Amino acid sequence: MASRILLVDDDVELAGLLRDYLSREGFEVDAVHEGPAGLERARAGEHAIVILDVMLPGMNGLDVLRALRATSAVPVLMLTARGDDVDRIVGLEMGADDYLPKPFNPRELAARVRAIQRRAEAATRTPRSREVLSAGDLSLDVGARVVRRGGDEVTLTSVEFSLLELLLRTPGKIVTRESIAEQVLGRRFSPFDRSVDVHVSNLRKKLGPGAGGRERIKTVRGAGYLLAEDER
Known part of the structure; x- marks a missing residue:
C-alpha cells in the first residue's frame, strides 16, 4: 500500500509537478496551498508524512509545525529557501524530521521521504526484539521503542530515538x-548541514x-559525538 503524503506548498505549479513525480515513485499525494x-x-491523521513549505499564506510553515507538534x-519534512539557515535550524528545533532547501532535485526529495518512511515504519512495527540498552539511569527498549530516564518515559521523535540507540x-x-x-537520517553528510x-x-x-550534572552526550570537536563514559 502506498504511503500517503500531505504536501503543503503555495506554489501550485511546483506542487503539481511534485505530486506527479512522487506518484510515479509509488506515493499517494494530497496537496494544499495555505x-x-x-x-x-495534517491534524486529521490521514497521512504518513507531511512535506511542509516554510513560506505559506495565512500561516507560515513554522507556525504550522509548532501547532502540529x-x-x-x-x-x-520542511522545505526552506536556499541559504536560510535560521528557518532550517528553527524547524529542526521545533521537531521537524528533516529539511530540504529549494530548489531541489525531485529525486533527492523522494530519497529523503523514503528515509523518513523507514524510520516511521520502524516506530510502528510490531515489537519483535526485547533487547534493552541501558546507560546510567537511561534505558531504551528497542522493540517497544520506549526510552526511560530514571524510570520515567521520555518522548522522542523517531530521529532522536534512532540517534540515542546508535550512541x-x-x-x-x-x-x-x-x-x-x-545511519539515522539515511543520507550522506554535508559539511554545511x-x-x-x-x-x-x-x-x-x-x-x-x-x-x-555531567553532560551525557559529549562533543568531540572535529570528530563527532560520544556517550559519556560515566553513563556506561
Missing part, C-alpha cells in the same frame, strides 16, 4: 557526524544532565 488548511489536514508526532550501542566511542547522517548537530542538541535537552 497554512491553515495544511494544519487542519502540540498534538501530533507525524513525520515532517547506546557504542558507549564511550566516537560516532562521527557522517555515521549519524547515514547543521541537522545532525540540532538533533543532538534536541536529544540532550530531552534527556537532561547525567549523574552529578
Whole structure:
C-alpha cells in the first residue's frame, strides 16, 4: 500500500509537478496551498508524512509545525529557501524530521521521504526484539521503542530515538557526524548541514544532565559525538 503524503506548498505549479513525480515513485499525494488548511489536514491523521513549505499564506510553515507538534508526532519534512539557515535550524528545533532547501532535485526529495518512511515504519512495527540498552539511569527498549530516564518515559521523535540507540550501542566511542547522517537520517553528510548537530542538541535537552550534572552526550570537536563514559 502506498504511503500517503500531505504536501503543503503555495506554489501550485511546483506542487503539481511534485505530486506527479512522487506518484510515479509509488506515493499517494494530497496537496494544499495555505497554512491553515495544511494544519487542519495534517491534524486529521490521514497521512504518513507531511512535506511542509516554510513560506505559506495565512500561516507560515513554522507556525504550522509548532501547532502540529502540540498534538501530533507525524513525520515532517520542511522545505526552506536556499541559504536560510535560521528557518532550517528553527524547524529542526521545533521537531521537524528533516529539511530540504529549494530548489531541489525531485529525486533527492523522494530519497529523503523514503528515509523518513523507514524510520516511521520502524516506530510502528510490531515489537519483535526485547533487547534493552541501558546507560546510567537511561534505558531504551528497542522493540517497544520506549526510552526511560530514571524510570520515567521520555518522548522522542523517531530521529532522536534512532540517534540515542546508535550512541547506546557504542558507549564511550566516537560516532562521527557522517555515521549519524547515514545511519539515522539515511543520507550522506554535508559539511554545511547543521541537522545532525540540532538533533543532538534536541536529544540532550530531552534527556537532561547525567549523574552529578555531567553532560551525557559529549562533543568531540572535529570528530563527532560520544556517550559519556560515566553513563556506561
